[in-house]
Amino acid sequence: MQAKSVKYRLGKSYGFQILTYILAFAIVVPLLAILFYIFRAGITRINWHFLVNIPKPVGETGGGIANAIVGSIIIILIAAVIAVSIGIMAGVYLSENRKSRLAYWVRLSTDVLQGVPSIVIGIIAYFWLVKPLRGFSALSGSVALAIMMLPIIVRSTEETLKLLPDSLKEAALALGVPFHRVMFKVIVPVGISGILSGVMLAIARITGETAPLLFTAFGNPYLSVNIAKPMQSLPLLIFNYATSPYTDWLNLAWGASLILLVWVLFLNILTTLLTRKWKVQL
Amino acid sequence: MESSVIKSRNFNASFGTNHVVKNVNIDIPRNHIIAVMGPSGCGKTTYLRCINRMHELIPGANSSGEMLLNEEDVYKMHPIFVRLKIGMVFQRPNPFPNLSIYDNVIAGYKLNGVKLPKAEKDRIVEHSLTRVALWNEVKDSLTKKGSFLSGGQQQRLCIARAVAMEPEVILFDEPTSALDPISTSTVEELFHELKANYTLIVVTHNMQQAARVSDKTAFFFLGELVEYDETKTMFTNPKDNRTQNYITGRFS
Numbered sequence: 236m237q238a239k240s241v242k243y244r245l246g247k248s249y250g251f252q253i254l255t256y257i258l259a260f261a262i263v264v265p266l267l268a269i270l271f272y273i274f275r276a277g278i279t280r281i282n283w284h285f286l287v288n289i290p291k292p293v294g295e296t297g298g299g300i301a302n303a304i305v306g307s308i309i310i311i312l313i314a315a316v317i318a319v320s321i322g323i324m325a326g327v328y329l330s331e332n333r334k335s336r337l338a339y340w341v342r343l344s345t346d347v348l349q350g351v352p353s354i355v356i357g358i359i360a361y362f363w364l365v366k367p368l369r370g371f372s373a374l375s376g377s378v379a380l381a382i383m384m385l386p387i388i389v390r391s392t393e394e395t396l397k398l399l400p401d402s403l404k405e406a407a408l409a410l411g412v413p414f415h416r417v418m419f420k421v422i423v424p425v426g427i428s429g430i431l432s433g434v435m436l437a438i439a440r441i442t443g444e445t446a447p448l449l450f451t452a453f454g455n456p457y458l459s460v461n462i463a464k465p466m467q468s469l470p471l472l473i474f475n476y477a478t479s480p481y482t483d484w485l486n487l488a489w490g491a492s493l494i495l496l497v498w499v500l501f502l503n504i505l506t507t508l509l510t511r512k513w514k515v516q517l
Numbered sequence: 518m519e520s521s522v523i524k525s526r527n528f529n530a531s532f533g534t535n536h537v538v539k540n541v542n543i544d545i546p547r548n549h550i551i552a553v554m555g556p557s558g559c560g561k562t563t564y565l566r567c568i569n570r571m572h573e574l575i576p577g578a579n580s581s582g583e584m585l586l587n588e589e590d591v592y593k594m595h596p597i598f599v600r601l602k603i604g605m606v607f608q609r610p611n612p613f614p615n616l617s618i619y620d621n622v623i624a625g626y627k628l629n630g631v632k633l634p635k636a637e638k639d640r641i642v643e644h645s646l647t648r649v650a651l652w653n654e655v656k657d658s659l660t661k662k663g664s665f666l667s668g669g670q671q672q673r674l675c676i677a678r679a680v681a682m683e684p685e686v687i688l689f690d691e692p693t694s695a696l697d698p699i700s701t702s703t704v705e706e707l708f709h710e711l712k713a714n715y716t717l718i719v720v721t722h723n724m725q726q727a728a729r730v731s732d733k734t735a736f737f738f739l740g741e742l743v744e745y746d747e748t749k750t751m752f753t754n755p756k757d758n759r760t761q762n763y764i765t766g767r768f769s
Contacts, residue, residue, distance in 0.1 A: 334576075402611040406675070409571060409607075410625040410682065411600035420628045424615045515614045516664050 277493030313377035318384035326392020357447035373466035376452030391433025435506035528582035552731035604679030610671035612663030669700025
């Protein structure tokens with residue numbers, strides 16, 4: 236009787252173990268499926284020509300996505316500059332003033348901001364920048380993306396700095412170092428790996444955002460580096476070309492999807508590597 | 518008559534409603550080692566942190582009365598100038614983990630944005646590390662990170678960092694409580710070397726250490742300065758009953 240019940244329980248335990256394996260593997264399946272599908276559809280398109288040329292008009296074959304790659308890089312870089320400078324400052328404020336009233340409101344608004352749909356942020360950027368400046372521009376797209384990056388950077392900076400021991404700050408203050416230098420020469424450099432990983436994740440997160448760019452950067456069939464004018468970006472190109480009826484454009488969208496996917500994967504891997512390399516041993 | 522470098526007059530400190538240092542009057546003579554001892558929670562560390570205005574960094578901290586450095590009230594000076602003249606060494610070694618040993622020594626200059634010629638920096642680093650008896654141990658690994666050293670070496674590095682700024686007074690907040698016995702005796706030997714150029718104020722909860730290293734001893738109890746006298750007198754012939762009880766181990 237007893238031996239039987241033990242056997243039954245062992246069996247149940249074994250079954251449960253197998254179930255966890257299966258479900259854990261199931262997490263990987265969608266990623267693998269996406270990778271496989273996009274690689275199969277996109278890889279044939281990718282060549283040097285595809286990377287350095289702009290799309291051809293309908294009816295002509297060939298063409299590339301150089302305008303979208305350059306545009307995406309410019310838009311994201313500007314967004315990152317805006318979001319990193321504001322976000323790190325706000326994160327420093329939050330970690331230094333844990334209980335102030337302003338800190339409470341900043342935390343609340345970053346949490347709310349994180350939940351605001353990206354299309355809404357696009358519309359806001361449209362009313363704040365596109366309408367007053369009378370024209371779509373890459374800059375307004377950057378601002379919309381920067382707003383999306385802010386909560387991630389602010390909170391990751393705060394969480395990283397909060398974990399640093401107070402003794403570190405006191406060591407610098409006791410040497411007569413003014414507060415701002417303590418922050419930017421000691422606290423932020425020591426926490427740089429955590430802050431950096433937040434920044435990289437934020438960049439990876441916004442790289443594929445389409446909605447905030449629809450009414451801001453707008454898209455551009457030609458190569459443009461003028462941030463005051465409409466500019467193409469990878470997600471916009473995919474959105475526009477994938478919904479078109481032309482085979483050539485559809486292929487272009489597949490290729491662009493692959494580039495975007497590789498880009499995001501690369502950012503994630505780079506984040507892990509840099510975080511490990513820049514980690515300051517306390 | 519020897520001159521006093523630090524004088525406190527009716528000095529009080531508190532955290533919110535918790536009155537931790539009560540009406541302390543003390544004169545600290547130049548180039549002496551002063552031990553500040555007392556049981557845990559007696560306000561000795563708080564008093565020490567008031568001298569270089571580190572106390573006020575804690576939210577809710579308050580202080581009143583006069584704290585004079587060379588007859589000038591430190592509470593009327595900018596805290597940054599106070600801390601340049603009064604260095605501090607903490608309970609746990611806290612070298613900057615992002616800086617090399619070399620940069621840790623000159624951190625006070627580097628972090629304040631003072632540009633020094635390379636030769637001058639080299640001189641300060643060698644001089645400061647020699648003073649804390651660390652030069653021979655680290656001269657070949659100056660570019661390694663400060664956290665690469667052992668605990669005792671790190672604490673001496675922190676002392677070198679304070680010494681490099683050429684302050685008048687160096688405060689030590691239980692500097693050996695996180696160190697092993699050998700490192701502790703190395704640091705204690707250093708105190709005698711440093712006395713020639715600086716005034717040292719050492720908070721310790723270790724009576725033997727106070728007896729070993731100091732010229733004068735201050736005994737704090739429940740926030741009051743109970744007794745302040747030559748260390749020899751204090752340990753052989755205490756005037757106050759509470760001091761007597763403390764040094765004979767009646768309470769700790």
